[in-house]
Amino acid sequence: MTLTIVVGLGRSGLGAARLLHHQGQKVVVLERGTGPDQTSCAATLQAEGIQVELGIPLEINSFEPWRSDLDAVVVGPGIPWDHPTLNGLRQEGVQIRGEIELAWEALNDIPWVGITGTNGKTTVTHLLSHVLGHAGIVAPMGGNMGVSAADMALKIRRGETPKPDWLVMELSSYQIEAGPNLAPSIGIWTTLTPDHLERHGTLEAYRAIKHSLLQRSSLAIFNGDDADLSAHRPSLKRGMWVKAAPPCHDDPPADFWIDDAGTVQAREGGAMFPAKVLAMPGAHNRQNLLLVTAAAAQIGLNAEQIAQGLESFPGVPHRLENLGSTSSADVFNDSKATNYDAAAVGLQAMAGPVVVLAGGQTKRGNATGWLAELKSKACAVVLFGAGAEELDALIRQSNYQGQVHRCTDLSAAVAIAVRATSELQASSLLLSPACASFDQYQDFEARGDHFRDLMQPHMHVG
Incomplete structure (x- = not known):
């Protein structure tokens, strides 16, 4: 044998x-x-x-x-x-x-939605699985989060869990690279910004890996608000495009968008429902809503079913997760912001002034947008972990005018941040690391859980 x-x-x-x-x-x-x-x-x-x-x-x-x-x-x-x-x-x-290829071979008799992108893929995965489930479609999620794809395959093949109608799979560039035969029924590409360049070498190589999944998908859905995807639209496979803003006269056509009145519109079918049914903050979540709407509509849900699923969505842990309030400020856990672009997007969704906790294992990438958001929204930045010194130098070189504190770990950072929030009368306290977690934690979830525990004694009750 x-x-x-x-x-x-x-x-x-x-x-x-x-x-x-x-x-x-x-x-x-x-x-x-x-x-x-x-x-x-x-x-x-x-x-x-x-x-x-x-x-x-x-x-x-x-x-x-x-x-x-x-x-x-x-x-x-x-x-x-x-x-x-x-x-x-x-x-x-x-x-x-x-490992992902083993799971694909074991489960390719079930239609897959493969979701990839630098940022947004986890939220879209959770949101789509929830919307489908709310409509009575069994569509568990897995892949690059939660249950491994192979473990999911094992449980289904053993009969330990019912055979799903669909699988909603978050797929990282590492998994796509190692699964050249993956061919989802629906592929979704959320965003593309420089990330994982330590592994892939160049942005072009990273983009090509992501693109390969969409090329193999029976239907491809793209985020037309993403600058990189929009710029490369002529070279991408024909598919569906969503845009959070109404398309201008000269824009390429969009299949789903949000009009000036805040209503989700479909090119085929017209008005669907108010975008405000999804309570999550931030322009990026309007894009996520549209990507999920496009996929759910293709799977067969009507507008009412999609709206009800979106409205009942409880949110995603570690993605702008609202933990409650201290006596003076709202507290948000955005531990999933593991690069500059994700951290900038989280800051954009905040009402300033904000005290920001950032740090961990730094990554290659363009920090320009993140630094601009810090200068616009943050009254203080508390840096921790292995990358604190590097981030400190980066922030000071940007002519940031707020307070900058540096410490060794998250525990010390929380103590400083809570004090700064009160002293500076900040409206929000935000864990937004802009870094990987591997210097001090197993993963970003462990970092976010630790932050939640550290904040608990400071939270306002009643």
Whole structure:
């Protein structure tokens, strides 16, 4: 029997190993770590009949004991697709596969909505899944958030969850790169700004990966308000376009838009419902509303069903999540703002003056828009984490006139921010990191949860 090796005991690796084992394949999991978490995961998998080897680095020689039977190596999105070891294995004739591709092969009898984009994809994923579910369509979400795609496939194929009508899948550039056969029924592209350039090298390479998913989608839906997508419209696959503002006479046609009276309009069908049915703040959420409306309409929902779903949406944790108020200011958790552009969009939705907490592991990108929003809205910026010094220099060079504080971690940052909010009479306190979380947290969710816990003693009750 041929062998598949799964690299890593992360969420994707666990799902992939279990799915392959369920399919009757011989599987070995290699994990470089040897800590308590890895040991516990290994024991669980071994009890299920899956071999696990700990303390094994991702090097060519690590695969030698299994080389005679080795057919494929499966990696999660955290491992670069062009890692030298993976390239070496390819040259030896070993298939390199992404976890997402295993899930696609197991679930491609169910129609997929594949949602990608630099920013906005998580909100659109949550919102579309909710709107469809509210209308009685079973459409769970997964992929780049929550449940791994392979784990979702396993639960469905085991009969542990009912077979869905649709799958609403958030897909990162890493997953698209590792899933060249993914071909959703509907593809949605929310935005494109420079991100993950440490991994992909250039904006052009990053754009091409995103574009490939839309090219393979039966129907493509694009955000016409995004500057990059709009500029590249002539080269993009024909599809549906949405625009939050009414199209001008010289604009390319839009399929869905919001008119001057605030009503969602469809090119085929006319007036649908007031855009205000979605209570989430910010112009970017009007774009998200339209992308979801376009997809839901294609799936078969009418205007009333879509409006009811939008109106009942509770919001997304860590995306401009309103945590309540201190005695003087509203508190928002935007931990998902992991780059400059996402942080700028969050600030645009705020009423100033704002005290902003920013920091973490910095990324390559253009900070111009973010700095402009800080200068416009923020009366104080509290910096924390590994990137605090770099961000401090960036902000001071921009001639920002507000207060700038620097500290080591989020706990200290919250104490300073709460004090500054009171002293400066700020209307809002906003966690908007503009950075990845990996310097001090497992992910942005853990960072946002910690912020929520740290803020709890300061919140106004009653």
